Amino acid sequence: MQTLSKNQQIIFDLIDKSPEPMKAYAILFNVQKKGIKAPLQVYRALDKLVEIGKIHKIESRNAFIACQNSSCQVSKATAFSICEICEKVTEISSASLSKYLTNFKDKDGMKYSKYNLEFFGLCKKCR
Amino acid sequence: MQTLSKNQQIIFDLIDKSPEPMKAYAILFNVQKKGIKAPLQVYRALDKLVEIGKIHKIESRNAFIACQNSSCQVSKATAFSICEICEKVTEISSASLSKYLTNFKDKDGMKYSKYNLEFFGLCKKCR
DNA sequence: AATTTAAATGTTATAATATAACACTATGTA
DNA sequence: TACATAGTGTTATATTATAACATTTAAATT
Numbered sequence: 001m002q003t004l005s006k007n008q009q010i011i012f013d014l015i016d017k018s019p020e021p022m023k024a025y026a027i028l029f030n031v032q033k034k035g036i037k038a039p040l041q042v043y044r045a046l047d048k049l050v051e052i053g054k055i056h057k058i059e060s061r062n063a064f065i066a067c068q069n070s071s072c073q074v075s076k077a078t079a080f081s082i083c084e085i086c087e088k089v090t091e092i093s094s095a096s097l098s099k100y101l102t103n104f105k106d107k108d109g110m111k112y113s114k115y116n117l118e119f120f121g122l123c124k125k126c127r
Numbered sequence: 128m129q130t131l132s133k134n135q136q137i138i139f140d141l142i143d144k145s146p147e148p149m150k151a152y153a154i155l156f157n158v159q160k161k162g163i164k165a166p167l168q169v170y171r172a173l174d175k176l177v178e179i180g181k182i183h184k185i186e187s188r189n190a191f192i193a194c195q196n197s198s199c200q201v202s203k204a205t206a207f208s209i210c211e212i213c214e215k216v217t218e219i220s221s222a223s224l225s226k227y228l229t230n231f232k233d234k235d236g237m238k239y240s241k242y243n244l245e246f247f248g249l250c251k252k253c254r
Numbered sequence: 255a256a257t258t259t260a261a262a263t264g265t266t267a268t269a270a271t272a273t274a275a276c277a278c279t280a281t282g283t284a
Numbered sequence: 285t286a287c288a289t290a291g292t293g294t295t296a297t298a299t300t301a302t303a304a305c306a307t308t309t310a311a312a313t314t
Binding site: 255256257258259260261262263264265266267268269270271272273274275276277278279280281282283284 | 285286287288289290291292293294295296297298299300301302303304305306307308309310311312313314
């Protein structure tokens with residue numbers, strides 16, 4: 001359990017309390033009152049937070065979400081569901097899914113220990 | 128099998144003969160001699176080609192690759208392997224993988240017919 | 255405690271990716 | 285023909301992300 005630097009903590013706290021994924025410039029706007037003025041300050045903190053698994057990037061949305069999975073030390077096996085109407089994103093933590101994907105071998109017999117999976121559909125509310 | 132418009136055909140042909148995923152502005156640069164001058168012309172063709180399943184977007188790379196899977200009418204269930212060194216991207220077509228993911232239910236019992244999966248690792252050459 | 259090293263910060267500028275808005279043209283179909 | 289739909293061309297601009305460089309803080313080593 002790594003201790004975060006000042007900027008990392010500010011930005012993590014913001015993302016962690018957000019009910020939905022946040023985009024980099026929305027984060028920037030929100031932390032300007034705390035003295036973080038430039039995009040690069042935000043991106044650097046985001047990079048580090050992703051690296052250590054505290055947040056994940058939702059690639060199809062260019063947005064960031066706090067890790068829901070307390071055991072997630074490193075972002076190497078991630079799965080999300082994304083509602084195509086309200087854009088709600090949920091991290092999926094399914095042991096069988098991660099086991100299946102971690103053990104998946106392609107037709108050359110190659111395994112991949114790192115992956116990112118994004119499911120799309122309609123959430124309960126939007127159906 | 129839909130017939131493509133002029134710009135769509137030019138851009139599809141370029142991506143289809145590229146050995147690696149192409150980025151939008153690399154595409155633009157390559158088709159300028161064919162009269163496609165503006166980013167928007169490229170993005171519009173890309174959007175349509177993705178929509179009809181002729182190409183896929185590699186979200187983690189912001190790049191586009193021709194569909195390798197002749198049966199792919201619509202981009203709704205895609206899986207790729209990505210080499211973290213040489214950036215080679217291969218579309219995975221595994222019946223068991225697509226069956227597993229298409230039938231996957233989250234803990235609320237919800238199914239998702241659409242997904243995108245990106246595996247990361249080292250390709251044969253780079254290992 | 256002093257030294258050294260790695261990590262993080264602050265700042266300006268700019269690169270790379272993507273879309274808005276509007277006018278016009280081609281194509282299919284009733 | 286006339287109507288609708290999809291595609292094109294163009295300018296401008298929004299959004300996302302990184303380069304380069306100087307400085308500061310924190311941590312590890314002596």
